[in-house]
Amino acid sequence: MKSMLIVLLLALGVVECVQDHWFVKNQVTDESCIIIDSDATGSIKINGKDVPFVFANETTAGSGCHESYQAHLANKLVLDFYPQEMDETEAAKWSMSLIFVKTDENNSRLANWNLTTHNIDGTNFTVESNFTREGDASDAVKSSILEGYRCSSLELHFQNDTTVTFNNISAVAFGTINGTVLPADMKYQLCPKDTPSKTSAVVPIVVGCFLGGLVCAVLIAYMIGRYRARSQGYASV
Ligand SMILES: *[C@@H]1O[C@H](CO)[C@@H](O)[C@H](O)[C@H]1NC(C)=O
Ligand SMILES: *[C@@H]1O[C@H](CO)[C@@H](O)[C@H](O)[C@H]1NC(C)=O
Ligand SMILES: *[C@@H]1O[C@H](CO)[C@@H](O)[C@H](O)[C@H]1NC(C)=O
Ligand SMILES: *[C@@H]1O[C@H](CO)[C@@H](O)[C@H](O)[C@H]1NC(C)=O
Ligand SMILES: *[C@@H]1O[C@H](CO)[C@@H](O)[C@H](O)[C@H]1NC(C)=O
Ligand SMILES: *[C@@H]1O[C@H](CO)[C@@H](O)[C@H](O)[C@H]1NC(C)=O
Numbered sequence: 293m294k295s296m297l298i299v300l301l302l303a304l305g306v307v308e309c310v311q312d313h314w315f316v317k318n319q320v321t322d323e324s325c326i327i328i329d330s331d332a333t334g335s336i337k338i339n340g341k342d343v344p345f346v347f348a349n350e351t352t353a354g355s356g357c358h359e360s361y362q363a364h365l366a367n368k369l370v371l372d373f374y375p376q377e378m379d380e381t382e383a384a385k386w387s388m389s390l391i392f393v394k395t396d397e398n399n400s401r402l403a404n405w406n407l408t409t410h411n412i413d414g415t416n417f418t419v420e421s422n423f424t425r426e427g428d429a430s431d432a433v434k435s436s437i438l439e440g441y442r443c444s445s446l447e448l449h450f451q452n453d454t455t456v457t458f459n460n461i462s463a464v465a466f467g468t469i470n471g472t473v474l475p476a477d478m479k480y481q482l483c484p485k486d487t488p489s490k491t492s493a494v495v496p497i498v499v500g501c502f503l504g505g506l507v508c509a510v511l512i513a514y515m516i517g518r519y520r521a522r523s524q525g526y527a528s529v
């Protein structure tokens with residue numbers, strides 16, 4: 293009975309998944325401006341090998357709702373974390389910054405990101421570096437500030453083949469959310485990758501027309517065939 297319970301709990305745990313939940317609160321209004329739910333992982337090249345890392349023991353620090361970035365109003369999330377689950381340690385945490393800017397009255401986008409790593413004795417994480425952003429987000433996180441942003445998989449690239457992948461991300465920046473969780477009735481803009489594109493609708497239409505045409509052609513051929521058969525005096529059985 294007890295073991296059944298444990299199995300059940302384990303199963304529930306798997307269903308719940310390792311979702312990361314990060315938020316930044318406006319100290320003045322006590323509302324959240326940034327909320328991110330995702331299953332985030334990273335990968336960093338160490339001695340020529342891709343070494344995966346996770347966001348363990350993370351804390352949000354030094355972040356704010358009224359920052360500025362290149363003369364834009366910015367929301368900033370600074371996440372301190374260890375790259376793997378580990379016991380109490382004196383090692384310095386790694387740090388990832390995400391900066392969202394307001395591009396106009398109603399729109400925001402992810403404008404910059406960086407990652408600072410530290411050597412952690414007794415692990416394979418021996419890099420001491422500041423990685424700046426490389427390229428744009430493959431699916432630049434753009435959205436109306438009145439809605440959230442949602443994507444099945446968003447990859448952020450940093451220098452030296454370092455990446456952070458946000459799977460199944462739901463995010464809000466410049467929000468004025470009462471509480472620290474994404475409201476159930478929140479509306480989301482899907483990233484381009486997840487948006488059913490117009491061109492993809494063309495294919496079924498073309499195929500449909502082709503099939504329809506084929507049916508018509510066969511019918512007509514059949515009628516002509518019957519007509520000819522009759523007019524040539526063959527008995528129709
Ligand atoms: C990380 O968190 C786990 C459980 O939450 C805790 O047991 C562990 O001591 C923490 N590690 C560090 C280095 O804080
Ligand atoms: C921003 O959104 C509000 C509310 O939907 C709308 O009234 C306003 O015109 C929008 N502003 C711009 C610049 O689109
Ligand atoms: C470091 O990586 C090697 C090979 O990838 C692995 O066997 C080893 O357990 C790792 N060490 C630690 C402390 O994680
Ligand atoms: C990373 O940047 C911080 C400050 O921005 C600096 O103190 C530190 O020395 C840098 N580390 C490396 C390895 O360049
Ligand atoms: C990373 O970005 C944050 C926010 O702009 C900045 O404060 C920090 O100095 C940057 N770190 C490095 C190492 O460039
Ligand atoms: C990237 O790799 C090169 C070559 O290994 C190294 O010189 C450089 O410092 C690395 N950059 C960072 C930000 O770690």
Ligand SMILES: *[C@@H]1O[C@H](CO)[C@@H](O)[C@H](O)[C@H]1NC(C)=O
Pocket residue numbers: 309329460462
């Ligand atoms: C994606 O996230 C949403 C909400 O955060 C959750 O309801 C859903 O189960 C997740 N889907 C997967 C495949 O993890």
Ligand SMILES: *[C@@H]1O[C@H](CO)[C@@H](O)[C@H](O)[C@H]1NC(C)=O
Pocket residue numbers: 470471
């Ligand atoms: C925020 O939520 C709390 C608890 O749900 C509620 O008591 C409070 O009135 C809400 N505040 C606003 C401004 O809606």
